[in-house]
Amino acid sequence: MARLGFNRRHFLASLGAVSVAHIGAPARAQAAPRVVVIGGGFAGATAARAIKGTDPRIGVSLVESNRTFTACPFSNLVIGGLRALPAQQFGYDKISASGIDIVFATATGVDVAARRVALEDGTSLGYDRLIVAPGIDIRWDGLPGYTEAVAAKMPHAWKAGEQTLLLRRQLEALEDGGVVVMSVPANPFRCPPGPYERASLIAHYLKTRKPKSKILILDAKDSFSKQRLFQEAWKQLYPDHLEWVALSNGGRVTSIDARTQTFITEFGEYKAAVANVIPPQKAGGAAALAGAVDQTGWCPIDPVTFESKRSPNVHVVGDATIAGGMPKSAFSANAQAKVCAAAVVDLLAGRAPAQPKLINTCYSLVAPDYGISIAGVYGPVNGVLTDVPGAGGVSPIEAPRAEREQEALFAEGWFNTITAEVFG
Amino acid sequence: MRFLVLAAMLLAPGAAARGEPPPGASSCSGCHALRPEVVTAVPRLHGRSAAELASQMQAFKTGQRPSTVMGRIAKGFSEAEAQAIAEWYAAVK
Numbered sequence: 001m002a003r004l005g006f007n008r009r010h011f012l013a014s015l016g017a018v019s020v021a022h023i024g025a026p027a028r029a030q031a032a033p034r035v036v037v038i039g040g041g042f043a044g045a046t047a048a049r050a051i052k053g054t055d056p057r058i059g060v061s062l063v064e065s066n067r068t069f070t071a072c073p074f075s076n077l078v079i080g081g082l083r084a085l086p087a088q089q090f091g092y093d094k095i096s097a098s099g100i101d102i103v104f105a106t107a108t109g110v111d112v113a114a115r116r117v118a119l120e121d122g123t124s125l126g127y128d129r130l131i132v133a134p135g136i137d138i139r140w141d142g143l144p145g146y147t148e149a150v151a152a153k154m155p156h157a158w159k160a161g162e163q164t165l166l167l168r169r170q171l172e173a174l175e176d177g178g179v180v181v182m183s184v185p186a187n188p189f190r191c192p193p194g195p196y197e198r199a200s201l202i203a204h205y206l207k208t209r210k211p212k213s214k215i216l217i218l219d220a221k222d223s224f225s226k227q228r229l230f231q232e233a234w235k236q237l238y239p240d241h242l243e244w245v246a247l248s249n250g251g252r253v254t255s256i257d258a259r260t261q262t263f264i265t266e267f268g269e270y271k272a273a274v275a276n277v278i279p280p281q282k283a284g285g286a287a288a289l290a291g292a293v294d295q296t297g298w299c300p301i302d303p304v305t306f307e308s309k310r311s312p313n314v315h316v317v318g319d320a321t322i323a324g325g326m327p328k329s330a331f332s333a334n335a336q337a338k339v340c341a342a343a344v345v346d347l348l349a350g351r352a353p354a355q356p357k358l359i360n361t362c363y364s365l366v367a368p369d370y371g372i373s374i375a376g377v378y379g380p381v382n383g384v385l386t387d388v389p390g391a392g393g394v395s396p397i398e399a400p401r402a403e404r405e406q407e408a409l410f411a412e413g414w415f416n417t418i419t420a421e422v423f424g
Numbered sequence: 425m426r427f428l429v430l431a432a433m434l435l436a437p438g439a440a441a442r443g444e445p446p447p448g449a450s451s452c453s454g455c456h457a458l459r460p461e462v463v464t465a466v467p468r469l470h471g472r473s474a475a476e477l478a479s480q481m482q483a484f485k486t487g488q489r490p491s492t493v494m495g496r497i498a499k500g501f502s503e504a505e506a507q508a509i510a511e512w513y514a515a516v517k
Contacts (some may be wrong), residue, residue, distance in 0.1 A: 050450075335451040338451070342444050342450070346444075354444065354447065355447060356447055356448075357447035357448035357451075357501070357505070358448070359500070361454065361455060361493055361497070373492065373493050375496045375497050376500075377448070377497060377500025379447075388500040391496060391497065391501075392497070392500065403492060406465075406492055407492050410455070410465055410492060412464070412465075413455070413457075413463070413465045413466040414464075414466065416457070417453070417454065417455055417456070417464050417466065418454050420457065420459050420462045421453055421454070421457075421459070424459060424461075
């Protein structure tokens with residue numbers, strides 16, 4: 001009921017914004033500025049809170065389709081049987097209590113000229129600045145034979161939730177000796193080290209529970225994030241349970257035969273007892289509604305403000321962006337959203353935003369007590385977010401096991417910290 | 425978030441006086457928790473002295489203090505940038 005109240009207030013507020021806009025621009029400028037954020041994940045929820053926390057006078061609405069957010073980071077532990085899904089799930093009550101209007105609805109259109117977001121119920125929200133944080137969508141036309149219906153049988157589990165549980169249940173039902181096959185797309189995609197962390201934790205499950213089984217990774221690439229670290233760990237931990245087939249060894253999957261649960265490559269066919277298809281991806285749908293997507297399927301942005309290079313007054317943060325050297329990670333999304341929020345507050349006040357600097361840190365678990373990381377520091381150079389030379393990089397090769405244990409602990413601390421900042 | 429803003433207002437003019445963290449500072453809270461209830465092995469930054477935080481950044485940078493990720497991150501910041509971040513977190517209560 002309270003939710004309905006929020007929606008009604010929004011609707012009335014937006015009607016008010018329309019009449020003000022009709023009177024003329026100066027009147028609009030004097031009213032409290034309004035920001036609409038589409039998407040309540042790591043990027044969008046962070047941006048909404050950072051704006052409200054910096055300038056409480058700004059009206060902030062967060063448009064999100066789902067009442068519960070399910071986090072992707074650490075969801076590979078759920079697939080590996082090491083964590084329960086509810087530990088990944090967060091609500092929006094605390095965000096709402098911080099003065100942000102949460103609108104549980106799906107955006108159906110953006111009128112960039114009129115600065116309005118249309119919602120599925122026919123209402124709309126006016127804005128001075130729009131922040132789009134839609135995450136990723138699967139490119140259902142990107143891999144022949146892989147459709148939304150097929151994903152109900154051969155899960156991608158690249159958006160956490162029911163798909164995560166489906167893959168988990170299939171692994172539990174797997175007969176000892178059955179082969180798990182995973183396909184990995186070409187860059188760019190959400191969470192570059194994610195497929196290899198997942199394969200590691202599936203191998204961990206197989207080694208402990210289905211020792212005659214193995215996982216085969218069919219890769220459309222010849223190299224990947226933290227590769228030497230993963231391969232060092234696989235040699236030690238999973239020599240009999242994990243095999244990686246690179247592009248140059250015929251790893252690129254060209255189509256899927258759902259009827260026989262087979263991955264087809266240029267050189268062969270791989271029938272799977274359990275199939276995990278990580279398909280090609282693109283910016284989430286709301287980015288296209290806002291006209292922020294280019295021919296690559298992703299969103300070019302200004303690296304200081306994260307304003308779209310295609311749509312004025314529209315900012316894009318998180319996985320949907322083309323963010324130069326920054327990977328599509330939850331840490332990046334959170335860091336970008338805080339920089340974008342500061343810039344939006346400045347722009348609404350008529351100030352020039354400062355040159356930002358951003359950090360990314362991504363942990364991967366190769367086993368529950370074996371963590372590795374990649375870090376980077378970034379700043380705008382010639383209009384592109386660029387790695388600061390001499391900084392960043394991955395965990396050392398051949399580090400003592402105690403260091404891997406330490407990084408696994410830090411990984412857990414990171415998850416607790418970032419989810420508390422965003423949703424707590 | 426609110427106490428961060430208050431803390432920042434106590435600082436010298438420029439971006440900080442407008443309630444904004446200096447470049448790079450807003451990323452730190454991705455790993456370094458500000459909330460007391462968060463369970464984490466990662467040390468907290470806020471409320472520690474600026475001198476301590478700045479000298480630790482320098483020690484990470486040179487490798488004098490061994491670390492997992494902090495050495496890699498500290499190398500991305502000049503001494504002046506690290507000092508500004510240190511002062512900002514020191515002012516957060």
